Amino acid sequence: MTELPERTDRKLGLVIDLDTCVGCHACVVACKGWNTENYGAPLADADAYGADPVGAFLNRVHSYEVQPESGPAQLVHFPKSCLHCDDAPCVTVCPTGASYKRGEDGIVLVNEADCIGCGLCAWACPYGAREMDPAEGVMKKCTLCVDRIYNENLAPEDREPACVRTCPAGARHFGDLGDPESAVSQLVESRGGMDLMPEQGTKPVNKYLPPRPKDDQIDVLAPLLEPVAEEPRGFLGWLDRALEKL
Amino acid sequence: MHPAPSLIAFSTLSGLGFGLLAALGLGFPAVTGWTALVFFVVAFALAGGGLMSSAAHLGHPERALKAFTQWRTSWLSREAWLACAALGGMALYAALLVLGGVRVALLGWLGALLSLATVGATSMIYAQLRTVPRWHHWSVPALFLAYAVTGGTLLAGQVTAAVGLLMLTGLGQFLAWRAADRRVAASGTDIGTATGLGARGAVRSFEPPHTGGSYLTREMVFVVARRHATKLRSIALVLAFVVPAVLLLLPFSHVLAALAVLSHLAGVLVQRWLFFAEAEHVVGLYYGRQFG
Numbered sequence A: 001m002t003e004l005p006e007r008t009d010r011k012l013g014l015v016i017d018l019d020t021c022v023g024c025h026a027c028v029v030a031c032k033g034w035n036t037e038n039y040g041a042p043l044a045d046a047d048a049y050g051a052d053p054v055g056a057f058l059n060r061v062h063s064y065e066v067q068p069e070s071g072p073a074q075l076v077h078f079p080k081s082c083l084h085c086d087d088a089p090c091v092t093v094c095p096t097g098a099s100y101k102r103g104e105d106g107i108v109l110v111n112e113a114d115c116i117g118c119g120l121c122a123w124a125c126p127y128g129a130r131e132m133d134p135a136e137g138v139m140k141k142c143t144l145c146v147d148r149i150y151n152e153n154l155a156p157e158d159r160e161p162a163c164v165r166t167c168p169a170g171a172r173h174f175g176d177l178g179d180p181e182s183a184v185s186q187l188v189e190s191r192g193g194m195d196l197m198p199e200q201g202t203k204p205v206n207k208y209l210p211p212r213p214k215d216d217q218i219d220v221l222a223p224l225l226e227p228v229a230e231e232p233r234g235f236l237g238w239l240d241r242a243l244e245k246l
Numbered sequence B: 001m002h003p004a005p006s007l008i009a010f011s012t013l014s015g016l017g018f019g020l021l022a023a024l025g026l027g028f029p030a031v032t033g034w035t036a037l038v039f040f041v042v043a044f045a046l047a048g049g050g051l052m053s054s055a056a057h058l059g060h061p062e063r064a065l066k067a068f069t070q071w072r073t074s075w076l077s078r079e080a081w082l083a084c085a086a087l088g089g090m091a092l093y094a095a096l097l098v099l100g101g102v103r104v105a106l107l108g109w110l111g112a113l114l115s116l117a118t119v120g121a122t123s124m125i126y127a128q129l130r131t132v133p134r135w136h137h138w139s140v141p142a143l144f145l146a147y148a149v150t151g152g153t154l155l156a157g158q159v160t161a162a163v164g165l166l167m168l169t170g171l172g173q174f175l176a177w178r179a180a181d182r183r184v185a186a187s188g189t190d191i192g193t194a195t196g197l198g199a200r201g202a203v204r205s206f207e208p209p210h211t212g213g214s215y216l217t218r219e220m221v222f223v224v225a226r227r228h229a230t231k232l233r234s235i236a237l238v239l240a241f242v243v244p245a246v247l248l249l250l251p252f253s254h255v256l257a258a259l260a261v262l263s264h265l266a267g268v269l270v271q272r273w274l275f276f277a278e279a280e281h282v283v284g285l286y287y288g289r290q291f292g
Helices: A026-037 A120-124 A162-166 A183-191 A234-245 B005-025 B033-057 B061-068 B075-100 B105-127 B139-155 B159-185 B191-195 B215-220 B226-249 B254-277 B282-287
Strands: A012-017 A059-067 A074-081 A099-101 A108-110 A172-176 A207-209 B202-207
Touching: A012 A183, A026 A059, A026 A074, A026 A162, A120 B215, A162 A172, A172 A183, A183 A207, B005 B033, B005 B075, B005 B105, B005 B139, B005 B254, B033 B061, B033 B075, B061 B075, B075 B105, B105 B139, B139 B159, B139 B254, B159 B226, B159 B254, B191 B202, B191 B282, B215 B282, B226 B254
Parallel strands: A012 A207
Antiparallel strands: A012 A172, A059 A074, A059 B202, A099 A108
């Protein structure tokens, strides 16, 4: 059913720390690996070893340069996947009911057996979270590793999304964002977690933690390292004066 | 947005077809017998052929029947129902008219209403998308309907009405293009809100996530060569509206009328290509595209 649930019991989602992400793309590879071997149609590539390779990915890492009005520019690595929105526009546009949001945990999924591959859900998503599989002709998207998080055949520490499990920097967190007491909600609260494109009205569940402000001075000892003499002295001083006179 | 040939052909042909069906349903021209058959064959070929071509862009056309299930939320599903209702109603109306020589006016009006509602539903598929600021506006359904009514009147051979509608729709299209340009520039969504980093400084895409293309870049980050947009808009206006209006104002002949229809069709095809190619999707902002 493409009608959105009135409320979801839980809001499972990701919290992505833009301060910590080092842009290694390990989450991209882990996601592609898990979702090629498990739930649903494999994430295909076309012309993988040719001149023009393309493929379906559920998670991609952009990098942005932020130039403040004063001070040095900052590089921010920016992983982007489905934000499992409360008001998911990709769900309501679906003509077949293949796209749906689960009432019990808020995960947005695609029933691939019902998908006609019209692509309208990808148009409706402002975040570019959905990609058509080049081999299967059905829409692929982040499942929040629904086949890991409830999988009792896995060790308890592995029951989280592959991207979270693999992140070497600890920049990705998984949990219930509907529960204000959960670790992820506390993290969002303390770090000022934000929505992407709030003006689109999608009410995303996933939150992004902004980069922490960089220190104005490099080190507490920096003032002690101020140069003691601005003017050159000795041979260099003579050279400077001599060249000035020429 | 990627200007898929199947979608351009679909919206152009089915718009003309449903426009002609609406005119026939209202009794313009009041034809019966063999003449009526010719008109209805043209209308059904355009409307039905357009719908068929839209299936060409589906990944799984064999599952197309499932698209009838979600009419409560999906404009695409509503379009499917309305198209079937319009074609079915008008088929019955046409059969009675052609075979029995009876015009059931009420059925004709209902068929005309359903035909225009189908065009309206098609336009709402685009106009509902907040992600494409150029489309998310009432002028999109208004223009789709105006194009259908104008094209239908032209095909139905209603010369005086067609000249007036050509001028009105052409003016409407001209004003809508200018308004859309301003709207896109003032959409409020930019790379700053997309990344949430806008308050910290000027955000610039430093490195894209992939060196090659992807479904996203091909489908939604398509950029038309901006320097040609003005020329193409002028070509569309001349072909779709000016040339047909001039041809219709000349002393009537069937050759000139046919040329007027062909010119209008070519103009609408250019306009529909621009409709997709010029539309900016907000996901382009993540890839460093700029609006306006």
